[in-house]
Amino acid sequence: MRVLGLFVSITLIATFFSGCTQNTAKTKISLGGSTTVQPIADSAAAAFMKLHTNITVQVYGGGSSVGIKGVAKGTYDIGDASRSAVADDLKDISGVTIDQLIPHKIALDGIAIIVSKHIYDAGVTNISKAQLKGIYNHTITNWKTLGGPDATIFVVGRDTSSGTYVSFNDMLKLNETTQILDKSSSENAQVKAAVGGANNAIGYVGLGFVDSTTPALKLNGILPSIATISNNTYPLSRSLILYTKGEATGAVKMFIDFVLSPDGQAIVEQEEFVPLP
Amino acid sequence: MLLSRKIKETIIKNIFFISAAFSIFIILFIFYFLFVQAFPAFQHVGFGIFSTDWVVSEGKYGIGAAIYGTIIVTLGAMIIAIPLGIAGAIFLSELAPSYLRTILKPLIELLAGVPSIVFGFIGIVILVNYLQPTFGLLSGYTFLAGSLILGIMAIPIIVSMSDDAIKAVPRELKEASLAVGATKWQTIKKIIIPTSISGISAAVILGIGRAVGETMAVSLVLANTMKIPVPPWNIFQSTGSTITSLIFTHTGEATGLATNALFASAVILFIIVAIMSIASNILKEHIQKKFKGG
Numbered sequence: 001m002r003v004l005g006l007f008v009s010i011t012l013i014a015t016f017f018s019g020c021t022q023n024t025a026k027t028k029i030s031l032g033g034s035t036t037v038q039p040i041a042d043s044a045a046a047a048f049m050k051l052h053t054n055i056t057v058q059v060y061g062g063g064s065s066v067g068i069k070g071v072a073k074g075t076y077d078i079g080d081a082s083r084s085a086v087a088d089d090l091k092d093i094s095g096v097t098i099d100q101l102i103p104h105k106i107a108l109d110g111i112a113i114i115v116s117k118h119i120y121d122a123g124v125t126n127i128s129k130a131q132l133k134g135i136y137n138h139t140i141t142n143w144k145t146l147g148g149p150d151a152t153i154f155v156v157g158r159d160t161s162s163g164t165y166v167s168f169n170d171m172l173k174l175n176e177t178t179q180i181l182d183k184s185s186s187e188n189a190q191v192k193a194a195v196g197g198a199n200n201a202i203g204y205v206g207l208g209f210v211d212s213t214t215p216a217l218k219l220n221g222i223l224p225s226i227a228t229i230s231n232n233t234y235p236l237s238r239s240l241i242l243y244t245k246g247e248a249t250g251a252v253k254m255f256i257d258f259v260l261s262p263d264g265q266a267i268v269e270q271e272e273f274v275p276l277p
Numbered sequence: 278m279l280l281s282r283k284i285k286e287t288i289i290k291n292i293f294f295i296s297a298a299f300s301i302f303i304i305l306f307i308f309y310f311l312f313v314q315a316f317p318a319f320q321h322v323g324f325g326i327f328s329t330d331w332v333v334s335e336g337k338y339g340i341g342a343a344i345y346g347t348i349i350v351t352l353g354a355m356i357i358a359i360p361l362g363i364a365g366a367i368f369l370s371e372l373a374p375s376y377l378r379t380i381l382k383p384l385i386e387l388l389a390g391v392p393s394i395v396f397g398f399i400g401i402v403i404l405v406n407y408l409q410p411t412f413g414l415l416s417g418y419t420f421l422a423g424s425l426i427l428g429i430m431a432i433p434i435i436v437s438m439s440d441d442a443i444k445a446v447p448r449e450l451k452e453a454s455l456a457v458g459a460t461k462w463q464t465i466k467k468i469i470i471p472t473s474i475s476g477i478s479a480a481v482i483l484g485i486g487r488a489v490g491e492t493m494a495v496s497l498v499l500a501n502t503m504k505i506p507v508p509p510w511n512i513f514q515s516t517g518s519t520i521t522s523l524i525f526t527h528t529g530e531a532t533g534l535a536t537n538a539l540f541a542s543a544v545i546l547f548i549i550v551a552i553m554s555i556a557s558n559i560l561k562e563h564i565q566k567k568f569k570g571g
Contacts, residue, residue, distance in 0.1 A: 088533050089533075154515065159526040159527055160527070161333060161526075161527040176332050177332050181502050183416060183418045183500045185501065194418065197405065200415070200416075
């Protein structure tokens with residue numbers, strides 16, 4: 001009974017306070033999906049709500065598939081994704097076709113190749129696309145091949161359902177069956193922890209996760225940076241997309257326009273992604 | 278007056294009935310949802326679910342590697358937790374002076390309440406980076422790391438429950454043994470352990486149950502790849518996942534049939550845990566009967 005009483009009083013208090021702040025009817029929009037897009041969405045939502053106090057923006061994570069399915073089902077007003085929607089995403093959802101989902105490209109992201117500091121300091125600072133492919137196919141297994149120390153390569157990747165895994169495989173034309181990982185992680189941060197904690201590891205993460213503890217390699221001689229990704233010279237780049245079901249209208253359109261505005265693109269840059277050129 | 282008391286009784290009875298029915302309703306709902314979601318995967322891959330081919334892009338959803346991983350990680354955890362747990366329980370209940378017992382027992386129970394993410398965090402920051410250079414491994418993300426973490430997590434459950442079982446051994450039995458001149462060790466070996474063995478077994482099974490179902494800590498320290506090590510008992514190789522870590526790492530981003538395959542693995546995990554929970558209950562009943570009889 002005490003628990004029930006507590007529950008009732010919390011509900012009452014919560015109702016009271018929400019009553020105080022929500023004296024005018026607010027428009028609510030929700031967006032959810034890719035955890036890569038989430039930092040941009042969070043900051044943009046905060047800035048947007050400051051400009052438009054009558055609109056509430058709720059941001060959810062879950063992954064690109066969740067975002068695409070969510071917007072198709074109507075759970076979210078905007079679904080965000082770090083890959084393009086495919087017909088298979090909508091398999092379980094009746095009455096929605098792929099052309100009804102309108103993509104709004106908001107930013108670019110580069111997949112950076114990171115290595116353990118020990119390897120970088122030992123002189124491995126550049127890798128070719130073919131070498132990278134060789135490492136993930138286990139035809140190259142020792143750092144010696146790349147001019148590094150005599151140590152077996154600890155190959156870190158993403159879990160097979162992740163958008164980054166699919167993008168990485170697509171961009172490198174890697175096959176899921178021939179690929180061998182020594183560690184697969186469900187988050188960028190876990191890849192970084194695995195590579196940073198080891199002295200023999202290679203992995204791939206979003207540009208925002210590169211720092212001096214896990215230095216990025218040059219790929220075909222090009223260092224991943226905002227400049228090289230936006231002018232498309234860096235080989236592993238991808239687009240971050242907001243999906244709407246049908247053309248965006250009302251508050252949803254206002255939000256997307258805000259993300260595309262100079263202020264919104266400044267947020268993209270501040271979150272260490274690459275603004276649209 | 279009498280009537281109002283009767284009405285009160287009925288109301289209270291119904292409130293309790295609804296509370297009980299609510300939890301039953303939830304478990305039935307989970308059952309239903311799990312099986313409905315898992316069905317398309319079973320239909321698509323059939324017994325292929327037990328194969329070791331997990332290739333999402335080709336629609337192959339064999340979770341054999343994860344089932345194997347669950348078994349080997351749990352075995353490893355039990356090799357660590359069973360001797361330490363039972364020895365700890367014997368010390369706590371029979372050998373420790375009472376002041377030590379009053380400190381140790383709550384501390385061990387506190388250990389059982391440490392959230393698994395904390396174990397996982399310690400595992401990823403300290404254990405994994407310690408195992409790699411110590412054993413000269415490719416990386417510390419191995420079945421060994423998973424077994425160590427799960428073993429440590431299962432110890433407090435085994436200690437606490439075995440301690441209760443040993444405490445339930447009738448005092449007269451112990452005193453009779455000591456009175457005929459048996460040493461403390463002989464009494465423990467010949468009287469206390471045999472008498473409390475079903476309680477200890479129930480504790481061990483519950484410990485295994487925790488190890489099998491544990492997700493967070495184990496996902497963080499395993500390699501999470503869908504491969505069986507070569508040779509299969511090579512717990513030092515950086516590969517392999519458990520059913521729980523498979524579900525955990527893939528849930529966020531799985532699409533279509535892959536999601537159903539995850540539900541199918543949840544069904545298999547559910548069956549394993551249910552069998553163990555039933556076994557533990559049978560053992561518990563067994564111990565109760567035994568003490569009523571003698």
